[in-house]
Amino acid sequence: MLALHLTKPPGRPLSVLAIGAHPDDIEIGAGGTLLTLAGSQPGLRAHYLVLTGSADRQLEARRAASAFLPAADLTISLHGLPESRLPAAWDRVKDALQEVAAVFVPDLVIVPDRGDAHQDHRTIAEIVPTVFRDQLNLAYEIPKWDGDFSRPSTYVPLSAETARRKVELLHKCFPSQRHRDWWDDEVFLGLARLRGMECRAPYAEAFTCTKSLITISTSRPGTTSEVREPPHDSLHRPRLAD
Numbered sequence: 477m478l479a480l481h482l483t484k485p486p487g488r489p490l491s492v493l494a495i496g497a498h499p500d501d502i503e504i505g506a507g508g509t510l511l512t513l514a515g516s517q518p519g520l521r522a523h524y525l526v527l528t529g530s531a532d533r534q535l536e537a538r539r540a541a542s543a544f545l546p547a548a549d550l551t552i553s554l555h556g557l558p559e560s561r562l563p564a565a566w567d568r569v570k571d572a573l574q575e576v577a578a579v580f581v582p583d584l585v586i587v588p589d590r591g592d593a594h595q596d597h598r599t600i601a602e603i604v605p606t607v608f609r610d611q612l613n614l615a616y617e618i619p620k621w622d623g624d625f626s627r628p629s630t631y632v633p634l635s636a637e638t639a640r641r642k643v644e645l646l647h648k649c650f651p652s653q654r655h656r657d658w659w660d661d662e663v664f665l666g667l668a669r670l671r672g673m674e675c676r677a678p679y680a681e682a683f684t685c686t687k688s689l690i691t692i693s694t695s696r697p698g699t700t701s702e703v704r705e706p707p708h709d710s711l712h713r714p715r716l717a718d
Contacts, residue, residue, distance in 0.1 A: 477675060489519035493582035497562060497596035499529045499537035500650045503544055505616025506586045507642040508634040508681050510544045523580045524552040527569060528559040540649035562596040569599055573607045582611055589615035589684050593622035614683040619663055630685045633677030639668045
């Protein structure tokens with residue numbers, strides 16, 4: 477399988493925007509990816525945006541953001557929009573996204589999937605591309621009763637240590653969710669192991685990427701071909717592995 481390398485832009489750290497409808501969405505869908513980015517990208521800039529949640533749940537989200545992105549240059553935006561009613565709050569969701577876009581230009585946006593069965597997730601997924609048009613958008617998956625998994629197009633391999641650390645932090649950061657009958661190690665690690673098998677890794681998180689750009693340089697004979705960064709400083713695309 478040909479790998480794409482996400483590398484920092486020239487002269488500045490990589491930046492990532494993680495968006496969730498509810499506290500714990502980001503961590504369930506992309507917690508291992510965030511841990512990997514935090515551990516491999518010195519100076520990583522990150523912004524967390526969560527659209528719904530009570531005061532107690534928002535406290536969980538704030539603690540989780542710090543736990544999953546240790547040592548990152550982290551900012552957080554938490555909103556109290558009506559849970560399970562985001563389609564009716566379309567304008568307020570877009571306003572929240574545009575507020576972030578006005579002050580934070582990410583290289584990578586981690587977002588719910590457009591095909592997700594939960595209406596809050598879908599609403600965010602539909603609006604994000606209208607606000608963040610020039611960023612690499614990766615849509616994460618969340619296990620749920622609806623059985624709405626689609627076929628992913630992009631994988632982020634995880635080590636066994638990272639996969640287990642993700643699950644450990646899920647339990648630690650979100651005690652309010654422990655009573656749920658689907659909230660357990662077997663669900664989280666089982667899905668990660670399945671996605672890992674699909675990309676020949678111990679574990680993985682899977683995403684849908686609807687649009688990406690690969691730029692390929694022309695090499696002279698006897699030299700190694702590589703993908704070069706586009707000249708626009710605000711854009712960042714995957715780098716093609718040698």
